[in-house]
Amino acid sequence: MPQLFAVAYHQCRWNYRDDEDVAQVDSKFDEHDIPYDVLWLDIEHTDGKRYFTWDRMLFPHPEEMQRKLAAKGRHMVTIVDPHIKRDDSYFVHREATEKGYYVKDANGNDYDGWCWSGSSSYPDMLRPEVRSWWAEKFSTENYVGSTPSLYIWNDMNEPSVFNGPEVTMPRDAIHQGDAEHRELHNVYGYYFHMATAEGLVKRGDGRDRPFVLSRAVFAGSQRHGAIWTGDNSADWDHLRVSVPMILSLGLTGISFSGADVGGFFGNPEPELLVRWYQLGAYYPFFRGHAHHDTKRREPWLFGEKNTERMREAIRIRYMLLPYFYTLFREANTTGVPVARPLWMEFPSEEATFTNDEAFMIGNSLLVQGIYTEHAKRASVYLPGKESWYDLKTGTAYKGGKTHKLDVNEEGVPAFQRAGTIIPRKDRFRRSSTQMVNDPYTLVIALNSSQAAEGELYVDDGRSFEFQQGSYIHRRFVFADGKLTSLNLAPGHTQFSSECVIERIILQGLSTGQKSALVEPANQKAEIERGPLLLYSRQGPTVLTIRKPNVRIADNWVIKIF
Amino acid sequence: MKFKMSFIATVLCVLCVVSESIVRSAASSPQNQFLGIAPEDEKYYKSSEVIRCKDGSKKFSRAQLNDDFCDCADGTDEPGTSACPGGKFYCRNVGHTPLPLFSSRVNDGICDCCDGSDEYDGKVNCPNTCWEAGKVARDKLKKKIATYQEGVAIRNQEVEQAKVVMAKDEAELAKLQNDEKILKRLVEQLKERKEQIEKVEEKERLQKEKEEQEKKEAEEKANQGNGAEDQEKTKAEEEAKKDKSEDVENGSAEDKPTESQYDDNVGILEDSHSYQDTAEYHDDLASKDGHIHTPERKGSLVDGVQQEAVKQKKESVATSEPDFDGGSKVPHDEGNDASEKTESLSKEELGRLVASRWTGEDTTKESGEVDVTKDTDHVDHEELRKETHDEQSDGYASETDDDNQKYDDDEVEEEPDDDFGAEDHSDSGSSYKYESDTDSDLSDVTTSSNPSWLEKIQNTVRNILQAVNLFQTPVNQSEAASVRKEYDESSAKLSKIESRISSLTQKLKHDFGPDKEFYSFYGRCFESKQNKYVYKVCPYKQASQVEGHSTTRLGSWDKFEDSYKVMIFANGDKCWNGPDRSLKVRLRCGLKNEVADVDEPSRCEYVALLSTPAVCLEEKLKELQHKLDLMNKEQPQGHDEL
Secondary structure, eight states: OOOHHHHSEEEOOTTOOSHHHHHHHHHHHHHTTOOOOEEEEOGGGSBTTBTTOOOTTTOSOHHHHHHHHHHTTOEEEEEOOSOEEOOTTSHHHHHHHHHTOBOBOTTSSBOOEEETTEEEEOBOTTSHHHHHHHHHTTSTTTSTTOOTTEEEEEOSTTTOOTTSGGGSOOTTOBOGGGOBHHHHHHHHHHHHHHHHHHHHHHHTTTOSOOOEEESOOOTTGGGTOEEEOOSOBSSHHHHHHHHHHHHHHHHTTOOSEEOEETOSBSOOOHHHHHHHHHHHTTSSSEEEOOOTTSOOOOTTSSHHHHHHHHHHHHHHHHHTHHHHHHHHHHHHHHOOOSEEOHHHHOTTOGGGTTOOSEEEETTTEEEEOOOSTTOOEEEEEEOSSSOEEETTTOOEEOSSEEEEEEOOTTOOOEEEETTEEEEEOOOOOSSGGGGTTOOEEEEEEOOTTSOEEEEEEEOOSSSSGGGGTOSEEEEEEEETTEEEEEEOSOTTOOOOOOOEEEEEEEESOOSOOOEEEEETTTEEEEEEEEESOTTOTTOOEEEEEEEEEEETTSOEEEEEO | OHHHHHHHHHHHHIIIIIHHHHHHHHHHSOSSTTTTOOGGGHHHHHSOSEEEOTTSSOEEEGGGTTSSSOOSTTSTTOTTSSSOTTOEEEEOOTTSOOEEEEGGGTTSSSOOSTTOTTOOSSSSOOOOOHHHHHHHHHHHHHHHHHHHHHHHHHHHHHHHHHHHHHHHHHHHHHHHHHHHHHHHHHHHHHHHHHHHHHHHHHHHHHHHHHHHHHHHHHHHHHHTTOHHHHHHHHHHHHHHHHHHHHHHHHHHHHHSOHHHHHHHHHHHHHHHOOHHHHHHHHHHHHHTHHHHTSTTHHHHHHHHHHHHHHHHHHHHHHHHHHHHHHHHHSOOOOOSSHHHHGGGSOHHHHHHHHHHHHHOOOHHHHTTTOOTTOOOHHHHHHHHHHHHHHHHHHHHOOOOOOTTOOOOHHHHHHOTTHHHHHSOTTOTTTTTHHHHHHHHHTHHHHOOOSSOHHHHHHHHHHHHHHHOOTTSSSOOHHHHHHHHHHHHHHHHHHHHHHHHHHHHHHHHHSOOOTTSTTGGGTTOOEEEEETTEEEEEETTTEEEEEETTEEEEEEEEEEEETTTTEEEEEEOSBOTTSOBOEEEEEEEEOSSOEEEEEEEEETTEEEEEEEEGGGOOHHHHHHHHHHHHHHHHTSOTTOOOO
């Protein structure tokens, strides 16, 4: 289960050069009122690619830098790769050599391969004692310059060896128990990911959920953190292919995945970048990233209009955070992925089987990417018998057919399935951290029988307490003109929240109900027309129950009449 | 009864669970119903019980104002809460400056307003720091105003001076153009006369040769049989012939009209260089002044120009060297198809080759240069250079905070305007020394002594032309010499005038700003030392990054942008795998011309900050003063700033 912040937006670049650069990028997000949660540092932050160290010229005060971010509820991620620079003055190398922790070559010597750090060796992550030694490296004492708000990125953990066969370790390299690399190549990165995640758990005395992004992946990687699809390019085709990649990962159990928004290599045209943000906002893992040689591409660098579009894309993600977090909980308990191919929700519809340009987020939201330049129209197949409500216009479309829709640059098509209830938070903050106490909006899209269902899962967003049942889990059921909040959490839950629902949006209501009664408080709430989207000034108005102000932690019923 | 029951239930509920939520929801709506409203808007909210959303979308009741629920998408109804994402919260910040906040900052647990008014839900306690912060801000603003006041004065002076100097430049140009016309005619006349003399001389020479030939033939007949002597003689003759043919070559070169010869050379220069080179050429001429007066010097003058051209070409190669440099630094066994060759690569080379997939560097040619550290070539260069040049750069670079910085000697020699650039701008008397320098350079052509040099020449030429008798044979040698001398001197002067005209024209063509406030930037360079680099910003010319003896061009002068607040240098040395380097210099009001904060936010796209009085604008000063007045007015009673 990821921390809440990890589900929000991540800002990365190879490389944010120094602490001043970090401060500047951070303040620009605020200046443009664009939320973000995590700022990432790539390999250049280290002292000569010696992981766990800092280039002190560029980052003289890493703790202070992290504290400044943390003061705004933001986090930092630094990169830690498995290639250890063969430098006797580097403590990690010294220890690994002394303890004999490196993978051996066929002759029994420490295997020496070439990677970012030059001549490097690789800890044998298959050995439990090596993993626990590695994990210790992440304690705030051992990782000098780290603070509890720092999390980790594992790259090159396949392992990448630039001068090895197929850019990896020779097959006859020797691991624990004389096992040859050929036998366990595919799990090396998995174990590395695992050891790093364990390190973060240990660092937080078992109270802080780890966040580790890994490139290498194996069955079970979902237990250790997120995966990204590797070094893509700023091409429309790479935007398109990101969807089937993420869906496939999801089907293998790896829910928490995403592609680099904008494309790693090359400079995206502003239109492509905007489209990527609009689609990427629905990736389970949502991170903007860029190669060293590319131009800066932070969301405010492409003119007011494009800034507006990217801001909106990112805000949609923040608005949907309660829904995403609920889906992550579902993935955590059942393995059902957050991003799903259409056929998973509509297995009886053949038309969905080959569609990998649209996908479902949970069972309620269908997203159609736009993968071509200057697109004016898009064909969108909306499956099922029920209607779909356009997320931004509120317009209803019939299910079971392909719609030719006009598209503009303001967003990619996304629809809420009739019969579902999506929990949102409509207030934007600097980061998800400040949203914790903000009230909720429920968006109810009624189906043809005037019914809908949805869930909301909330916990403290960071600890493992949820494993002891400390969480709020509600099922919202709308039927017979009544919205009921049912408890799905165990009775002994220690977790509570003062959060209330400030707004309930009703779509597809057939009769002209005027007011609502909240029970058991027996309070009346008005039904009026209100904006569908608060951030959009030209947006449509929809039927809204104004200020029911029911707590998400409580059982209640709202009758409309 | 039913009502009563549910009422009791409500009360119970309040007592047991909901109590906190009630407290909270009370806290989420501000106690002051008009919180977050700017003073100028208060009337809008207070004038009636039903208020219209500013975007006209709907109306809301007074009770809905700041009730922590967003009714107007534009945020009109929630100026004091975070309910509408589109809203703005107005911090009064009495004692400091009022501040409009995004409503997303209200009750988010972070103190944004110095008066703490944005956090009122009781979750954090924000002390009022406006007085202290305001004092700091006011002091800062006062300092800024003081800078502006002085800066505006300096700027006005500079603008005045620029007007004077520019007028002077323009007058000089007009005069030179006039002189050029006259001188050109004189040179034409002299040339004509010289050619006539040479024709006569040639005739005489041929006659003489013929006579000698006849004489020789007669002697040969007499001396037949003496082989050794003969051989030597033949050799001597051959040498004589060779000399002659050289004479002919020189002669034929001299036969050409001098202007065109000069033009050709200038053409060479201009092909590869911009106007500065012409200026340098001009300077070069000036420095060779002494020689130019001697007639024999003419050939070498041309040589000198050509040498100069070659030298400059070399320099331009040297400048762009770093790019090639990196590539060639470490030789690498070639292989066009990298994948085929990988087996023959060393371990390290293979590593670098694969790394290049990320770095994008061309390892087939450049693998030696690829840094495994995923660095850019730029950084590689830095490192490579560091190794090579560390010592030099340490000794070489000097602190450049001082505006009066002298540039390295070569540069001073090459740039005629440099002395001017090195003058302290505030010393108005001498800051335009450039002009008098030029005067001394061209003193023989520009000083208007009586009679003027031009009149003198005109007289001399008239005298010569009258004196030389073309029909007298043999040619009077002293007369011929004086024609040649006068011709050489006059055409040299013409060249100088022409190059001066060209440099003045080039100079005056530039955009010096609406008040010509940037006129004094012409020919100046501003330097900043950052770590191992010295950045040189030379407006109207180019910008470069110097490390030791290696120079990387960050760009050539392009233009001003953003209403003269930014200088653009474009098309610098190409970046490996990246764009051509470029530099954007932001201008900021300051009393001295100083470059600071050179940065490279995107690869090979540099930015820098230049403080200069040239952008200390009067309007901005007024704006700042107004701001200070407002801040002082907002002060709470009882505090005395002084």
